[in-house]
Amino acid sequence: MIKNLKFHHIGYAVNDINATASFYTNAGWTLSQIYNDKIQNAKIAFLKREGFPLVELVAAVDEKSPVVNILKKNGVSPYHICYEVEVMDEAIWQMKQQHFIPLFKPVEAVALQNRKICYLYNKEVGLIEFLEKK
Ligand code: NI
Numbered sequence: 558m559i560k561n562l563k564f565h566h567i568g569y570a571v572n573d574i575n576a577t578a579s580f581y582t583n584a585g586w587t588l589s590q591i592y593n594d595k596i597q598n599a600k601i602a603f604l605k606r607e608g609f610p611l612v613e614l615v616a617a618v619d620e621k622s623p624v625v626n627i628l629k630k631n632g633v634s635p636y637h638i639c640y641e642v643e644v645m646d647e648a649i650w651q652m653k654q655q656h657f658i659p660l661f662k663p664v665e666a667v668a669l670q671n672r673k674i675c676y677l678y679n680k681e682v683g684l685i686e687f688l689e690k691k
Contacts (some may be wrong), residue, residue, distance in 0.1 A: 639686035
């Protein structure tokens, strides 16, 4: 990992955003609008509550969506932690030195004000998402 990170959200793979969200909204969380992210081929929404970590709900659009395999293997489950980074390319370079593999070139995330994101994987750490500060 690298020192200059700020926690942003926990990402949950879900079958149905509204079905999962209803358990949280009952207890005071607020559900954002549901975004259709065509680049990530996923439906994405955020659960917010003052004083709690931000939770991202990610659902499949079709069989090719990246969360399909996670849901098949683990069911509904948290699967990534997202951190904000100052400069995406620099952060990725530092993570590569620690044997993290970027899953794709940074892309804009419609659910996050089109800020750049990238996923990185290491078999001892799992999936980490980086979100570039704006
Ligand atoms: Ni995320």
